[in-house]
Amino acid sequence: MQFLARWDNERLSATTRGIPLVDGIATDDIGTRGWRPSRGDLALPALTLDETAFAANRDLFLRWCRSSGVVVAxxxxxxxxxELARSLREAGAWGTTVANIQQAAVLLSHGERRILLANEIGGLAAGRRLGALLSAYPNVELHAFADSPEAVATLAEAARVADRRELSVLIELGAGRAGARDRAAIEATMAAVLAADRLTLGGVAAYEGAVATADADETLRAIAALMGCTVEAFTMVRAAAPRLPLILSAGGSAYFDIVARALAPGAQADGNATIVLRSGALFFADHGIYARAFTALDRRGGLLIDGTHHSAAQSFRPALTLWAEVLSRPEAGLAIAGFGMRDASFDQGLPVPLRVFRDGVEQDGLAGRLSVTRLNDQHAFLNVAPDTPLAVGDIIAFGISHPCTCLDRWRVIFGLDADGVVRRALPTQFG
Structure with a gap:
């Protein structure tokens, strides 16, 4: 299957965005070239990862998890x-979360062996596809979501095709997205799992991000209600599986502190349950929705780590930067930069100019006089304050909002060291 392809010994060329006009360069050799995006060494636009910031975010969140008695996948x-999934696991993550069978296949082919399949996957045909994948990895620990008897039947088919003795099923509670909505649906889903020969109750799960609204107080009430239903469902699952180790899982998203506090008492009282968060984007942070989320978290008291409060807004650091060149200054007050909707996320806010470089030298004060007003496919429209000496060929570093919908536009992102030099290429494997 195509999505099982590996990047081993991959050679990247000018057909890969960000790579200069070279005949081909192995991914392992990228870090030997001394490329700096601020100097124009990369073919722009390009997306980079500040590896120092990413590592700091990783270590901070894993410290918070340990202090809070939770784990993260x-x-x-x-x-x-x-590569990034493995780095998180090696640093202490409990496992890895995926949204579908294709993502599971990619992670399994690269050595991950504990996976949360945090989504329903469809009908019996999907179950057979999952079963075929699991048959190639008989020792993988996989926990899959179900919110109906039909979803359970799909997972039972997967277990049958894979000839697995047991497949762990988490009963998903939901509001605003998938997930069982009431006690009757929970009971029906549990009954289907208990009636299946090859399935076992593994716990409960929910995704709190789907209930968020523009009203902060309403959002907190909705999350509290969903977590209450999740705890109630966990009590039901525990009664049906009195001796099994169980999982209590939530998305984490922008509300990881809230869901951890809500689920902790039940898990602690149970004594044989693990709270598993599924946070992913916060390791990258951003200059938009996560920056706002961390500010809101600080209003709730910030990060409590081993009895000490830390500011989330000051501690998490944006790790992604989009680099683009000024292509045109066609009229006063307007600049056109060489990136667009094919390169950057825009669903949760437009990119933010951070720094401007000319011939590799930072132009102090210029970025604060620019703003992105709109995007089309491959152009960004920038408002330029009067008398701003922005010139064609200047390179602008932009911060983004919403890492998920930015990263999926890139076949390769470039890891930068603390001096802004490319140290490695990080291929992505979006289906």
Whole structure:
């Protein structure tokens, strides 16, 4: 299957965005070239990852998890980079989360062996596809979501095709997206799992991000209600599986502190349950929705780590930068930069100019006089304050909002060291 392809010994060329006009360069050799995006060494636009910031975000969040008595299985859908998924696991993540069978196949082919399949996958044909994949990895620990007897039947088919003795099923509670909506649906889903020969109750799960609204108080009430239903469902699952180790899972998203506090008492009282968050985008942070989320978290008290409060807004650092060149200054007050909707996320806010470089030298004060007003396919329209000496050929570093819908536009992102030099290429594997 195509999505099982590996990047081993891959050679990248000018057909890969960001790569200069070279005949071909192995991914392992990228870090030997001394390329700096600020100097124009990359073919722009290009997306880079500040590896120091990413590592700091990783270590900070894992410290918070340990202090809060939870674990994390980072959602791989954000970068779909096996290298980054492995780095998170090696640093202490409990496992990896995926959204579909294709993502599971990519992560399994790169050595991941504990996976949350945090979504329903469809009907019996999908079950057979999952079963075929699992048959190639008989020792993988996989926990899959179900919110109906039909979803359970799909997973039973997967277990049959894979000839697995047991497949763990998490009963998903939901509001605003998938998930069982009431006690009757929970009971019906549980009964289907218990009646299936090859399935076992593995716990409960929910995704709180789907209930968020523009009203902060309403959002908190909706999350509290969903977490209450999740705890109630966990009690039902525990009664049906009195001795099994169980999972209590939530998305984490922008509300990881809230869901951890809501689920902790039940897990602690149970004594044989693990709270598993699925946070993924926060490891990258951003200059938009996550920056706002961290500010809101600080209003709730910030990060409590081993008894000490830390500011989330000051501690998490944006790690992604989009680099583009000024293509045109066609009229006063307007500049056209060489990136667009094919290169950057825009669903949760437009990119933000951060720094401007000319011939590799930063032009202090210029970025603050620019703003992105709109995008089309491959052009960004920038409002330029009067008398701003922005010139054609200047290179602008932009911060983005919403890492998930930015990273999926890129076949390769470039890891930068603390000096802004490219140290490696990180291929992505979006289906």
């Amino acid at each position: 980072p959602h791989a859908k954000t970068p779909m980079s096996p």
